[in-house]
Amino acid sequence: MLRGVFPPLPTPFTEDALDEGVLRETVASLMESRLSGLLVLGTNGESFLIEPAEADRIVRIARDAMPAGRPLLAGTGCDATRATIAACQRAADHGATHALVRPPTSYTRFMTQDVLMAHYDRVADASPIPVLLYNQPAVFGAEIAASxxxxxxxxxxxxxxxxxxxNIAHVNDVLARVAAEFSVLTGVAGIMYQALxxxxxxxxxxxxxxxxxxxxxxxxxxxxGELHKALALQRALAPLANAVTMQHGVAGLKAAMTLAGYSGTIPRLPLEPVASEVEExxxxMLRHLELFTGWTL
Amino acid sequence: MLRGVFPPLPTPFTEDALDEGVLRETVASLMESRLSGLLVLGTNGESFLIEPAEADRIVRIARDAMPAGRPLLAGTGCDATRATIAACQRAADHGATHALVRPPTSYTRFMTQDVLMAHYDRVADASPIPVLLYNQPAVFGAEIAASxxxxxxxxxxxxxxxxxxxNIAHVNDVLARVAAEFSVLTGVAGIMYQALxxxxxxxxxxxxxxxxxxxxxxxxxxxxGELHKALALQRALAPLANAVTMQHGVAGLKAAMTLAGYSGTIPRLPLEPVASEVEExxxxMLRHLELFTGWTL
Amino acid sequence: MLRGVFPPLPTPFTEDALDEGVLRETVASLMESRLSGLLVLGTNGESFLIEPAEADRIVRIARDAMPAGRPLLAGTGCDATRATIAACQRAADHGATHALVRPPTSYTRFMTQDVLMAHYDRVADASPIPVLLYNQPAVFGAEIAASxxxxxxxxxxxxxxxxxxxNIAHVNDVLARVAAEFSVLTGVAGIMYQALxxxxxxxxxxxxxxxxxxxxxxxxxxxxGELHKALALQRALAPLANAVTMQHGVAGLKAAMTLAGYSGTIPRLPLEPVASEVEExxxxMLRHLELFTGWTL
Amino acid sequence: MLRGVFPPLPTPFTEDALDEGVLRETVASLMESRLSGLLVLGTNGESFLIEPAEADRIVRIARDAMPAGRPLLAGTGCDATRATIAACQRAADHGATHALVRPPTSYTRFMTQDVLMAHYDRVADASPIPVLLYNQPAVFGAEIAASxxxxxxxxxxxxxxxxxxxNIAHVNDVLARVAAEFSVLTGVAGIMYQALxxxxxxxxxxxxxxxxxxxxxxxxxxxxGELHKALALQRALAPLANAVTMQHGVAGLKAAMTLAGYSGTIPRLPLEPVASEVEExxxxMLRHLELFTGWTL
Known part of the structure; x- marks a missing residue:
């Protein structure tokens, strides 16, 4: 069962291509922590800007750079059911342990709950590796209802x-309806404490x-059960968490990684790197968090 | 300092007028519980459908039917700054202890943070009773930013x-920025546990x-600190909480009150009572909750 | 039958009150043109910020300052059905010839087409003067469907x-469904030509x-049938039309009126006057239009 | 210069693959009319559900089945700038005369006007065939501003x-800003008359x-200049036009084509065919339009 914290890895790029060296190195560095595993090819991985052959390399490299026991999740959702199934198969072939499947993001007016259900059923039937659903209506358009x-x-x-x-009320609703062994993971860092x-x-x-x-x-x-510490840390993390998602997106995330000692690299066009004020x-924010690092270690 | 649970009282109506007898009786019944106080003239009180003279009577009757020590909050927000101030003064005159001030709901494109700030400053300067802000962008249009x-x-x-x-991330953000004696109360029953x-x-x-x-x-x-019980109760309450707000609104709330032994009465036109299927x-939902009542008492 | 162009008059204010002198004067000036009539108490008239006694004065003054034959429309829509009916009656008493009735803007999730239909039916049954519907979902929340x-x-x-x-497709749909003597008027200056x-x-x-x-x-x-001239004028008017609605709202409209030789006055709080850059x-924009005035006269 | 009416061709599918025979035949049939040309690989062509190799075949087959002089537009917009450029090159190689380039539909919060401008500039610099912009914010997320x-x-x-x-006001604004030889085409059938x-x-x-x-x-x-006839036809076409886009999407369009004597085929999963009531x-609607066909021929 999936538990703990998983980073959705950004994809390192050179101007023209995947930066395989940086990818290998970043995965290895991150895995020195107590992170439970890794997600590649999520929206933070610029999956929408990546070609299938690149996707295969990313999964393979991440798998090779990770400790064997840790789960490697790969984003495999496409708009077409058949393309999604093919992506699950290729991710499995290259070493992913789980497929994170976003809903189709086109023709969203027609993505009724029945259509979504049929789509996920077909994908899960065909996928060689276990499937995780992915709900983020603000980005994907379609909402996967709790029912x-x-x-x-x-x-x-x-x-x-x-x-x-x-939406914690929605998370509550989902949790009230599923078995304990079904892994509900939150994708919003600003509510990790409350979600847990x-x-x-x-x-x-x-x-x-x-x-x-x-x-x-x-x-x-x-x-x-150290709730006061958890809440203090939650509040402390919120501004940075918000900056590398809502505010500055993947470009902000990559810049923050570079500042934190990883090689964030540049985003792929049409995405542009952040301005230098954003880096400042x-x-x-990182400096502010060092106080916490001291305190919590 | 305001603490605990406050019901936003629906306003009882006859076909033509305020039902003063039912109002008196409902307030008295509710106050037999350990509720901390009461809100009148909120959106659940159909404040948008009530005339000023009626509003004065509602505050007066509620005050008279309540134990002296408990806070009586009154909704006093109007679109114009001057009308809001006048409403605060009248609420104070008739016995309210606090004014809950929603933001203006018209000309919302122009309700910038500066305009909201100036509006609330003027209202708070002039109000004889302490003011509570009210944030609910989905209903009021304008959002009061955490800053x-x-x-x-x-x-x-x-x-x-x-x-x-x-939005718990927003609640976190507000709480991280205000002093401990500033009372942050949630208006969403589906997240009470996490908000607390x-x-x-x-x-x-x-x-x-x-x-x-x-x-x-x-x-x-x-x-x-009995968190497991609190979470179980939170999950159990969610469907009813949702039914009397998002799903069926004031009409649903009034119907549920009648089923629970109060006199919910009818809503005021253009609002219509719920259909009999909704009552069923x-x-x-109420029957399901009785199990909890047994367990928790 | 209502035909031609009607201005939705802004309400002139002093710091504390209605500016009756300016109101009288502005109505008289505007009526020197070939405008077909006048609307008072629309959203441009800051109706949401005006008290009932002021509304009565506004109707009375406008009526007295207008030529007898021209229609005087008054905004009378309130959230409650009974308040709307009362407003229609008072507008008629003070000299309005037509009531423009916006839909309720609160509890909008419950403003189904059935509820809107019943609301308008009751209002039209009771109103002593003919009623005009008002559709503007972006501002009022509820949409009045073409059906x-x-x-x-x-x-x-x-x-x-x-x-x-x-939305011209919606206007087409309405026009395809109503009799020729039902007056469809557009409220968006940027599409007058196409709407006509x-x-x-x-x-x-x-x-x-x-x-x-x-x-x-x-x-x-x-x-x-001088369509090329009409289209040229439509394009020329668009920037100013947009500036005094979408961009700068009532405050922009009042400033533009002052620049055009009327007394626009200030808006009522919480609305603030426009900044001096906006005036510039x-x-x-007005200077640019003078070229057209020369050409078209 | 592009003028007249272009159908955005749906892509015919068998259960597993592109239906090349039907594609060839449909293109040939449509081109017997006075349509000015054809668009393949638009959103109505289920472009989001099609793989690159299929896309190449579609362009090639359409080109071969069309009269030589008529323009063949191909949808080539992808989320990544480089993928979009590659798609333009491939479309040109296979016979397209113009590339219709939708904006990126992911990371839309970061698709500022500057980013869009840079993206389109790069694409237009590299494309071997002329580029058409594509504005449809309700579907694509990003809006291409008139400026x-x-x-x-x-x-x-x-x-x-x-x-x-x-939005006709927006169309007006665009037209007021571009040269006469820049081809503005509307994508909304319900406003063709007014747009022209x-x-x-x-x-x-x-x-x-x-x-x-x-x-x-x-x-x-x-x-x-036969405006009354045009308006009557506009009103008559509106319900069908709406049914095959807003209401029932590509599935509705394919069903309507089959009813009109073409082979609409089925949509690709996750899209499902329409229910039989929709066919009815x-x-x-088609029967109703036959009256018009009689009258107009």
Missing amino acids: TVAILARHDNIVGIKDSSG LSGTRGSIVAVANVVPNLCVELYEFVMT ELRG | TVAILARHDNIVGIKDSSG LSGTRGSIVAVANVVPNLCVELYEFVMT ELRG | TVAILARHDNIVGIKDSSG LSGTRGSIVAVANVVPNLCVELYEFVMT ELRG | TVAILARHDNIVGIKDSSG LSGTRGSIVAVANVVPNLCVELYEFVMT ELRG
Whole structure:
């Protein structure tokens, strides 16, 4: 069962291509922490800007750079059902342990709950590796209703959901309807503490690429019942978490990783790197968090 | 300081007028519970459908039917600054202890943070009773940003906020910016448990009109650290809480109150009573909660 | 039958009160043009910020300052059905010839087409003067569907609609469903030309308070088939029309009126006057239009 | 210069693959009309569900089945700039005369006007065939502002725009800013008449796949100044036009084509065919239009 903190890895690029060296190195560095595993090819991985052959390389390289026991999740959702199935098969071939499947993002007016259900059923039937649902209506358009999750959760090959709605009432509703072994993970770093106290099993959050240990500590504080520490850490992480998602997106995340000692690299066009003021702002946030690092270690 | 659970009282109507007898009786009944106080003239009180002279009577009758020590909050927000100030003064004259001030709901494109700030400053300067802010962008259009709350919270006569955004990340952000004596209350029953664990002081939630003791118990479970009980109760309350707000609105709330032994009465036109199927659905939800009542008492 | 161009008059204010002198004077000035009549108490009239006693004065003064034969429309829509009926009666008592009734703007999730239909039916049954519907979902929340307009248009006392959706496909749909004597007026100055060519009878547009003659000329060019002139004028008017609505709202409209030689006065709080840069921008737009005034006269 | 009516061709599928025979046949049939040309790989062509190799075949087959002189537009927009450029090159290689480039639909919060401008500039610089912009914010997320269109229109290799905003005020604004030889085409069949009277050069509308001659006649009526006929036809076409886009999407379009004598085929999963009631509804609409066909021929 998936538990703990997983970073959704950004994809390192040179001007023209995948930066395989940096990818290998970043995965290895991140895995020195107590992170539970890794997600590649999520939206933070610029999956929408990546070609299939690149995707295969990314999965392969990440798998090779990771400790054998840790789960490697790969984003495999496409708009067409058949393309999604093909992506699951290729991710499995290259070493992914789980497929994170976003809903189709086109023709969203026609993505009724019945259509989504049929789509996920077909994908889960065909995928060689277990499937995670992915709910983020603000980005993907279609919402996977709690009642739909409840039904899909009974499929043998659907083992969890990444919920990035940011809506705790919705998370409560999902948790009230699924079995305890179905892994509900939050995708919003700003509510990790509350989500864990609601019964989620962990998180897949961008900021875990930047300050992995702080995210793991927040998780552990909740597990050990040290709620005041967890809440203080939650509040402290919020500005950086927000900066590397809502505010500055992948470009902000990559800049923050570079400032934190990784090689963030540049985003792929049409995405542009952040301005230098944003870097300054991010640097300030990281400095502020060092106080916490001291305190929590 | 405001703490605990406050019901936002629906306004009882006959076909033509305010039903003063029912109002008196409902207030008295609700106050037999451990509810901390009462809100009149909120959106659940059909404030948008009530005339000023009626509003004065509602405040007066509620005050007279309540124990002296308990706070009586009155909704006094209007679109014009001057009308809002006048409403605060009249509410104070008739016995309200606090004014809950929603933002202007017209010309919302021009309700910038600066304009909202100036509006609330003027209202708080002039109000004879302490003011609570009210944030619910989905209903009111304008959003009061966390940074605006932080500034307004320093005004001597602004003592708290009802936040009905339902967004725990936003609630976190507000709480991280205000002093401990500033009362942050959630207006979303579906997240009471998580909001309390985040540092809010209580809630103003429609479902507290229907099952006041269960809401108070949830509050108390969190206060005493019985988190598993609190979470179980939170999940159990969610469907009814949702039914009397999002799903069926004031009409649903009034129907549920009648089913729970109060006199809910009818809503005022153009609002219509719920259909009989909805009553059946609500009856089922209440029956389900009786199990909890047994367990928790 | 209502035809031609009607300005939705802004309400002149002093710091504390209605500015009756300016109101009288502005109405008289505007009526020297070929405008067909006048609307008071619309959203451009800051109706949401005005008290009932002031509303009565505004209708009375406008009536007295207008030529007897021209229609005086008054905004009378409130959230409650009973308040709306009362407002229609008072407007009629003070001299309005038509009531423009916006839909309720609160509890909008419950403003189904059935509820809107029942609301308008009750209002039209009780109103002593003919009723105009008002559709502007972006501002009022509820949308009056074309199929609802078709049914309401059969009521003897509902004689037209102001449609401010800005959506020509919707206007087409309404026009295809109503009788020729039902007056469809557009509320969006940026599409007057196309709306007239689609079968609408005229417009109620803010910019007609600033450059009444240009608006009337656009109308007349279409009536006489001088389509190239009409289109050129439509394009020329668009920036100013947009500035005094979408961009700068009532405050922008009042500033533009002052620049055009009327007394715009200040808006009522919480609305604030525009900044001086906006005045400069408006001045430039007016200057640009003078070329057209020369050409078209 | 592009003028007249272009159908955005749906892509015919068998259960597993592209139906090349039907594709060839449909293109040939449609080209017997006075349609100006054809668009393949638009959103109505299920471009989001199609693989690159299929896309190449579609362009090639359409080109071969069309009269030599008529323009063949191909949708080539992808989320990544490099993928978009590659798609333009491949479309040109296979016989397309113009590339219709939708904006990136992911990371839309970061698709500022500057980013869009840089993206389109790079694409237009590299594309071997002229580029058309594509504006449809409701579907694509990002809006191409009129001021951005004005700047991009000066690029030698950007020759027009498909505007599917449905917003005539916006279309006016674009037309006021571009040169006469820049081809503005509307993508909303419900406003073809008004768009032509505003200065657009034609349309790319789904319903032109179903009743091509009626769409061409509407265009010709406006060109010859027979406005009453054009308006009557516009109103008559609206329900069908709406049914095959907003209401029932590509599945509705394919069903309507089959009813009109073409082979619509099924949509690709996750899209599902329409229910039989929808077919009945579409059949009724087509029957109603036959009256018009009689009258207009």
